[in-house]
Amino acid sequence: MSSTYSNITVLIVEDEQKIAQILVDFLSLDGFKTRVLHDGADAVDVIKSGEVDFAILDLMLPHKDGLTICKEVRQFSTIPILMLTARVEEIDRLIGLEFGADDYVCKPFSAREVVARVKTIIRRIETEPQNKESVMTYKHVQLNINRFKCYSANVEIDLTPVEFRLLHSLLKRPGVVHSRDNLMQLCYSDDRIVSARTIDSHIKNIRAKLAVDEINGELIHAIYGVGYKME
Known part of the structure; x- marks a missing residue:
C-alpha cells in the first residue's frame, strides 16, 4: 500500500501543531511524503515551487487564511486542495467551489477520514479522461x-x-x-x-x-x- 503513494508529497498548512502531526503520522502510514507549515505566509510560494503534489489547508491560519491561499493558487495551479474548516458558515462557499477547493472536511475530524478524502481525490484525478486537453x-x-x-x-x-x-x-x-x-x-x-x-x-x-x-x-x-x- 505504501508504495502506491510514495511519490506524492502532501503539504499540510495547519497552525495547530498537534493536528498537523497527527495528519503527518496517518498520511505516512500510507506512504505519503509530507511537508508542514504552521501559518499561511509561505504556502503559495511552496506550491509554486512545484515541490508538493497535494495541499491540505486549514481555513483559519495566521498571516494568510486558507481561502485566500486557495484562491491565489488557483490562478496558476490545479493542484488538489482539501480544506479543513470549523466554520459552518463557510461550507456553502466551499461546496460551491467558489474558491476552487476539491473537497472539505469539518473539524473535529478523524485523521483516517482526511486520509480517505485525499485518496479519493487522487483516484478521481487519475481516472479523469486522459484525452482532456491540457x-x-x-x-x-x-x-x-x-x-x-x-x-x-x-x-x-x-x-x-x-x-x-x-x-x-x-x-x-x-x-x-x-x-x-x-x-x-x-x-x-x-x-x-x-x-x-x-x-x-x-x-x-x-x-x-x-x-x-x-x-x-x-x-x-x-x-x-x-x-x-x-x-
Missing part, C-alpha cells in the same frame, strides 16, 4: 499543451518549439525566477552547447510575439544577473 492560462496568454498552440489575447501566436518550451517553463511557475542555465536545460533536450545570449534572444522574440498593448504590460521580466520570471 490548457494553461495566465493573464492574456493561453497555452494548449496537447495541440502545441499559443494564444495572446485570443489571437493565435506562432512559436518555435524552443520558444514554446521556454514559455511553458515560465508559465508553470509564475513569480519564480529561472536562471538562464536552468532554462537552457529545460528547453534543450539534447546536449548541444547553448549560450546565455541564445536564451536572451528567445525571450526577446517571445516578448515581441506576446505583446498586445501597454495596458497589459510585460509578462516576462528580466532579473539582472540571474535570469527571468513570469509575472
